[in-house]
Amino acid sequence: MERKTGTPKSPAPARDQRLKAALKANLARRKAQAQARGQGKGAPQSSEKDT
Template sequence: MERKSDKSTPKKPAETREDRLKAALKANMARRKAQARARAASDKDETGEKGS
């Protein structure tokens, strides 16, 4: 069996590393934003319940 290769030029190791880092940063930022939204929502709920 032959290995199927991409028709595009192979990337340099530095480029693949940068792509991996970029993807990891994007995922990390999305996770942190979700956490911040959840905290803000729970803080809002807690402060609303205290006033009642």
């Protein structure tokens, strides 16, 4: 059987770069969502539970 020459021997660096980019995008998205909500740090969200 022949080995494919087009594939990298070590896919780890490409995977690390992909994961790093995904993490950065996720963090940016979460930060934007938090700013859009006007969320204060440590402030609990109010619930309408009166008993």
